Amino acid sequence: MHEESIKRAGEIIAQNTGADSHCTLALIDDDGYPTASTITASKSDGIKWITFGSEVGSNKANRIRKCNRAAVCFNRSGDHNITLVGTIEIVTDADVKRDMWYSGLENHFAGHDDPNFCVLRFTTKRYNLFVDWKDEVSGEL
């Protein structure tokens, strides 16, 4: 039951990565409030991890430096809810930046080696999934 929903959620996430896709990233701000804002996912591996592109000096990156707890929600079409809770880190490794580059980022950065470009890498600890109108499932990875 869980495995089927996890597999399907991974497919939905994969379909919602790259240019013109979006999901919602929740972080914690300086005052201890949750924030939730739109972001484009770059790559993913099932529900295990998701990467995003960001600016080194963005609000998101600044918040992550102070608190690495995060949640990601995919619900674009309204017939599913994918909630992933976990941790997020800023990656500036050149190879990772190249691997996680996607078409569309050139509107914001000079290229994958732009020093202002960084990768946000989210790793799931806990999931809550409602997909294909099956029963909601939740658990830990």
Add this chain to the structure above:
Amino acid sequence: MHEESIKRAGEIIAQNTGADSHCTLALIDDDGYPTASTITASKSDGIKWITFGSEVGSNKANRIRKCNRAAVCFNRSGDHNITLVGTIEIVTDADVKRDMWYSGLENHFAGHDDPNFCVLRFTTKRYNLFVDWKDEVSGEL
């Protein structure tokens, strides 16, 4: 500039309330992690406040009892981002429950006076708005 974006954001929120609409609500869980999940907004007043229907014993209501900090994100169509950060409270007043009832809730509750039905009332403290491809604006209410 801000006023125009605030007005437009309020219209977008109002268009995305009631049956078949959804947005994302971020809360803080027992372990201090942000969570982000799909919810339907019931009513709204500009960007000032938004109400939701929920179960008295839902994960969301249980989290709110322990931590009243929340964020709401509207980004359904992908061409806008509305992030509101503030506080959220559980309301069980009979008049409020009747006022905030919307078509569709009858699939989950016996009626607006169902003791399992409660209203979650979010009040905005801070906003970050990107609408109609205008410059992003942020501020406090």
